[in-house]
Amino acid sequence: MAAAADVFIQRLPEVSARELHVLAVDDSHVDRKVIERLLKISSCKVTVVDSGTRALQYLGLDGGEKNSSIDFDSMKVNLIMTDYSMPGMTGFELLKKIKESSIFREIPVVVMSSENILTRIDSCLEEGAEEFLLKPVKLSDVKRVTDFIMRGEGMKGGKRSQKRRRSVDCIPSLTTELSPLSPSTLASKKSKL
């Protein structure tokens, strides 16, 4: 296990060898409590916020004080899980802001929604979401997502996992562009649902 942890540190310097730090975003009090428990059982460190605005504040992306250098390590987030339907900033808008950021675009974002709307799912995936989960979210969903992130494998099939494999040789470049998803990759994501 120790050997694996060492290899892990080499591959993905930003992921702690011990546990993922997940930022969960949901306006529902009940859902925040549940997702927090699901993530803790999946051995993650969890920060829960109730809006997209607060999520951006936490990340330091709110355009206010730029505290990117201070406390960055303690706030280092490895995964963002956000509800789609939220008042003010929707999960989709939050996703876009994160993917537009040169610092945070590499953080995988998972979108959760109670509504199984294909156009919604498509837009999220096209905007760079790692996965779209249907609510109520199950422990098996959370474990699958966190396992993938911990192993450093992308969930986006061919092109994305290639990108991740390159990170074995070098630190992932922040300027590397996400390849557009091929229709077959999108279809395979849909079939998962």
Added chain:
Amino acid sequence: MDKVRLQREAAFIRSSLLDQGYLDEQFIQLEELQDNDNPNFVEEVVTLFYTDSARLIYNIDQALLSNPTDFTKLDDYMHQFKGSCSSIGAKKVKNECNGFGEYCEAQNYDGCFRTFQQIKQEYINLKKKLETYFQPSYDHIYAYYLISPYDLMR
């Protein structure tokens, strides 16, 4: 011995709630998240649901009193309420919400109003049953059987 009896009654109530469709698979999922360090997780979530959704119920009641009726607002509140119901596995209450959504879309005030009274009824009904389940006591069990004589006949 009394404790065993009460636990057995609680288990019976739980199966009954699941069998009769008051609760669904999601409730069982929540139960699986309990452990020795978090033995009351489900009760905490359900308590949170009832405290939190009281606000939504109030908002919907108020919105139904407003003239003209803001169906968008009603639909929005109901969407939030339905989401919470789904999160705790409150199957019957959640299903009643679907009807409300349809009436909202049709801008049918009477339909919305009537359906909402049914939703509130189911909501309170479930609350009483769950209280009995989480805190079984002879008073509660007696009250539970009074509320649902049908169950006595199973």
